[in-house]
Amino acid sequence: MEPSPEPKRVSSAGSRRAHLDKVFGTTEAAPARRLRSAVGRQLFEYVLEKPSGTETASRGRILIVDHDRLSREILARNLQREGYGVEFEEEGTRALERLREGNFDLALWEVELPGLSGLEMLKRARNDAVLLHIPVVLLSEVKDAETVIRCIEAGADDYLPKPFNPALLKARIRASMERKNLRDQEQRLLGRIKAYQERISGELADATTYLMSLLPERLREPFTTDWRFIPSSELGGDTFGYHWIDEDHFALYLLDVCGHGVGAALLSVTALNVIRSHALSGADFRNPSEVLRAANQVFPMERQNNRYFTLWYGVYRRSTRTLTYGSGGHPPALLFEPGAAAPKKLAARGMMVGGMPNSRYTSQACEIAAGSRLFLFCDGVYEITLPEGRMYTLDEFAGLLGKLPADAPVDLDAVVAQIYELRGSRELEDDLSLIAIQF
Amino acid sequence: MELKVINAEGPYTHIALSGKLDVLGVGEIENKFIGYTAARKKNALVDISGVTFMGSMGLRIFLSAARSLHLEKKSLILLNPQPLVKEVLETSGIGDTVIIEHDAESALNKAKA
Numbered sequence: 001m002e003p004s005p006e007p008k009r010v011s012s013a014g015s016r017r018a019h020l021d022k023v024f025g026t027t028e029a030a031p032a033r034r035l036r037s038a039v040g041r042q043l044f045e046y047v048l049e050k051p052s053g054t055e056t057a058s059r060g061r062i063l064i065v066d067h068d069r070l071s072r073e074i075l076a077r078n079l080q081r082e083g084y085g086v087e088f089e090e091e092g093t094r095a096l097e098r099l100r101e102g103n104f105d106l107a108l109w110e111v112e113l114p115g116l117s118g119l120e121m122l123k124r125a126r127n128d129a130v131l132l133h134i135p136v137v138l139l140s141e142v143k144d145a146e147t148v149i150r151c152i153e154a155g156a157d158d159y160l161p162k163p164f165n166p167a168l169l170k171a172r173i174r175a176s177m178e179r180k181n182l183r184d185q186e187q188r189l190l191g192r193i194k195a196y197q198e199r200i201s202g203e204l205a206d207a208t209t210y211l212m213s214l215l216p217e218r219l220r221e222p223f224t225t226d227w228r229f230i231p232s233s234e235l236g237g238d239t240f241g242y243h244w245i246d247e248d249h250f251a252l253y254l255l256d257v258c259g260h261g262v263g264a265a266l267l268s269v270t271a272l273n274v275i276r277s278h279a280l281s282g283a284d285f286r287n288p289s290e291v292l293r294a295a296n297q298v299f300p301m302e303r304q305n306n307r308y309f310t311l312w313y314g315v316y317r318r319s320t321r322t323l324t325y326g327s328g329g330h331p332p333a334l335l336f337e338p339g340a341a342a343p344k345k346l347a348a349r350g351m352m353v354g355g356m357p358n359s360r361y362t363s364q365a366c367e368i369a370a371g372s373r374l375f376l377f378c379d380g381v382y383e384i385t386l387p388e389g390r391m392y393t394l395d396e397f398a399g400l401l402g403k404l405p406a407d408a409p410v411d412l413d414a415v416v417a418q419i420y421e422l423r424g425s426r427e428l429e430d431d432l433s434l435i436a437i438q439f
Numbered sequence: 440m441e442l443k444v445i446n447a448e449g450p451y452t453h454i455a456l457s458g459k460l461d462v463l464g465v466g467e468i469e470n471k472f473i474g475y476t477a478a479r480k481k482n483a484l485v486d487i488s489g490v491t492f493m494g495s496m497g498l499r500i501f502l503s504a505a506r507s508l509h510l511e512k513k514s515l516i517l518l519n520p521q522p523l524v525k526e527v528l529e530t531s532g533i534g535d536t537v538i539i540e541h542d543a544e545s546a547l548n549k550a551k552a
Contacts (some may be wrong), residue, residue, distance in 0.1 A: 044470075258495035259462065304502065310495070310531070329498075329531040343471055351532035355502050356474075359535060383494065391492055429461070430494070 059083040060177050061102070064265055065095040065121075066139070067195040071162070075108060075139075078166050079173065092116030098131050105180050106173065111140035111147065126155035133183050135176040139164065186286035204262070210438045211265060214272055216241050222318065227435040228412045236431035237264025237309075238378045249286045251275075251315040252435070255353075256330065256378040257309040260431050267307050271299060271353075288313045288326030292350055292361035296328065301354040308354040312376060314346070316368065321439075323374070324365045328353040330380075331379050334398050338371040338406070343398050346374075374437040375401055375412060380430035381415075384422050392422055410436040441489075442471050445509045451482040451547065457489025459498025462543030469500050476515060477507035482544060482550045487503050488519035493527040514550040 019359055062079055066072040067090045076086040087102070090097035092113050097105055107125075111118035118138055125131040136158040140147060151159050157179065158172045171270065201265030214230070219225040225242065237257035245251050256269055257264040278285050282296035291313050301308045314325035325333065332345035351359035368374070382397035387438060400418055412434060420426050440458035447454070454475050458464050476483040483504065490497075505515040514539045520528060528539055540546035 256495065258499050301502070306499070308499065308502065327532075329532075329533070331530055347530070349532065351535050352498065352502070355533070356506065356536050360533070379495070381494070385492070393523065394526070 004192065011096040023089075027285055050186070053190055059086070060180070061085040061093060062090060062106045062173070063087050063102070063107045063109075063352070064100055065089045065092065065107065065113065065118075067091070067110065068115055075169070076356065078169060082170055082173070084173070089138040092121040096121060096124060096128075096131065099125070099134060100128070104134055104306060105206035106175075106176055107195045108139060111138050111151065123155055130282075132179075133187065135178055135180045135183075137172060181343040207235055207262070207265065207372040211235060211239065211269060214241070214269065214276075215238065216243070224409070226410060226412055228416055228432065229434075230416070230428060230432040231260065232380070232431050233261050234430040235262050235265035236433075237268050238380070238431040239268040240376070240433055240435055241272060241276055242435075243276060245278075245285050245315065248317055248319050250318065251285060251313070251438070252316065252376060253311060253313040254330070254376050254378060254433055254435060255309045255311040256380075256431070256433070258307055258352075263305060264307065267299070267304055267309060271295065271309060271311075274298065286315050286317075286324075287363060288315060288324055288348075289350075289363040292326050292328045292353065293359075296351070296355075297357070297361050298363070299354040300357060304354055306354040310378075311353050313419045314376075321368050321370075322365055323368050324363050326350060326361050328359075328365045329355065330363060331377065331382075331394060333374060333376045334401060335366065335368070336373040336402065337369050337373070343375075343402065345398075360376045368439050370439060372439045374435075374439070378431060378433045380428065380432045381419060381434055383430060384419065385429075386422060387424050410438055412436055440469040440471070442468040442475070444475065444552060445486070451484055451527050451550075452476060453484045453486075455486035455489065459494075460490055461492055461494040463497050464492075465494075465496040465500055466497050468551075470482065472500055472508075473504060476504040480508070480513060482512045482516065482547065483508065484516045484518060485544065486518045487524065488521065490524050491521065492511050493520075493524045498527070498533055499538055502533060505533070516540060516543075516546040516550055518543055518546060523547040 012082050027044050029047070060084065062084050064072045064075050064086060072088050076088070079086050082197060093116050095109065108122060111116050122138070123134055125134065125136060137153070137158040137160060138151045138156045139160050139162055141162040157176050160169060160172060172253070215227070215229060227240065229238065237260040239256070240254035242250065242252035251309050253275055255268060257268045273281060280291060283290045283294035285291055290312060295311060310330035312325065312330040313327040314323050314333065325346050325348060327348040328350045332347035334343040335346055335397050336343045346363050346364065346366065348364045350361035383393040386392055400415065405412070414416055415434065416432070419432065440460065441456070443455045445453040445455055452475050456468065463534050476485070488526065501515060501517065519541050520539060525539065528534060538546050538549050540549070
């Protein structure tokens with residue numbers, strides 16, 4: 001911190017008297033003026049005494065902006081005596097630069113400055129991100145209420161009329177400093193919260209990148225696949241995949257952990273990796289009911305923070321064109337066969353995975369005709385509250401899929417756009433996962 | 440979401456739910472629901488005719504209560520679900536653990552059996 005300049009003593013009695021009159025008032029009648037001058041002189045002597053304490057800025061650093069040298073020196077003495085560090089400026093533009101450069105806790109400035117006025121300085125300071133939070137106390141010989149109101153409206157923290165009362169000055173500076181300290185504390189807390197939010201956002205972005213990296217590549221042969229995944233929050237509770245178990249068996253699956261967000265995503269990623277890597281002891285991954293039974297044993301909800309998941313798991317056997325599938329509480333997949341009026345709902349009996357120990361699961365099977373389309377999805381694609389208040393239904397969603405042109409590739413973007421339109425918003429209540437396979 | 444207590448002091452607890460059993464709705468009644476079902480260790484009859492939507496979190500509180508009651512050899516009975524809610528319950532497979540009925544008397548008979 002720069003040392004505070006030593007205020008100079010006023011040399012001549014006449015000049016001292018003139019300054020005294022200016023600072024402590026000049027308009028009274030002679031007796032009153034004499035009395036006031038006497039009091040003022042004592043006060044003047046008092047304020048020009050070297051402070052008994054130190055001139056350090058232990059209580060804060062203040063910039064005084066006043067073109068009247070004696071006035072600012074008297075102010076300085078008062079404030080230094082209170083333990084504040086004080087610096088000076090005479091002109092507004094330079095004062096704003098000093099404030100921007102230095103680490104000031106408060107500024108005291110004259111309203112009637114030559115050049116840039118005190119009010120104009122205030123407007124500039126309040127539109128400057130660096131200066132915005134520095135408290136400003138305005139000083140003026142002008143006493144009219146309109147000036148005071150203009151100062152407060154322009155963002156002054158306080159206003160002191162000249163001639164000032166030293167006790168009032170100290171009290172108001174102290175109050176402004178306390179407000180500044182509180183504001184600084186608030187800013188420090190906000191800074192910490194912001195830093196924390198940025199860290200969490202970065203970690204969530206990393207986690208989302210990882211989650212997305214687990215999703216499968218689109219296939220072009222021997223059939224085509226496409227998918228859309230739109231989590232309702234940063235991380236979703238849905239996930240899905242497909243992979244070749246061997247040259248003849250193709251596994252496809254979609255799981256939906258109850259809830260969404262980080263807790264749900266952790267379980268969904270764990271379960272996905274277990275399925276992708278065939279890490280369910282004793283399960284034949286060509287047999288859906290075995291996969292579901294084994295997953296139910298591995299992920300009991302009491303050991304998964306009371307979370308369960310639904311799972312649709314199917315295996316397409318290329319050599320026989322058959323699809324075997326099972327479900328753990330998951331909505332049916334929809335199979336659109338060429339020429340059929342309505343889709344087949346591929347549902348199978350079975351409890352949500354992890355819901356109850358020793359739950360029983362069944363496998364179902366169907367043939368897949370050439371040209372068929374299979375859609376696998378979570379309930380988020382059709383559990384939509386329509387503007388009229390009723391819920392959209394699975395059958396209506398099936399009708400929507402049925403309207404997709406049969407002679408063109410499946411356009412999932414059109415389906416998602418329709419879902420947004422039905423919702424009347426691009427904000428989702430639940431994760432949206434949708435896989436299409438064109439055989 | 441609203442939970443109305445019809446009779447909590449008889450041989451079985453009788454309550455009614457109405458509203459949307461989504462994340463928000465579940466948050467509003469979960470503790471109270473568990474308090475009137477799982478914690479009472481007697482059959483619980485829950486009229487869900489006023490439930491208009493059943494999300495996965497709604498299924499979770501039913502499942503949690505049913506599991507606790509199951510340990511006491513008691514049952515959770517869900518009465519009069521609306522068609523879409525019934526479809527969700529059936530799809531979830533929760534019917535293996537809870538009794539879903541449209542008639543209270545036959546549901547209670549099933550619970551005693």
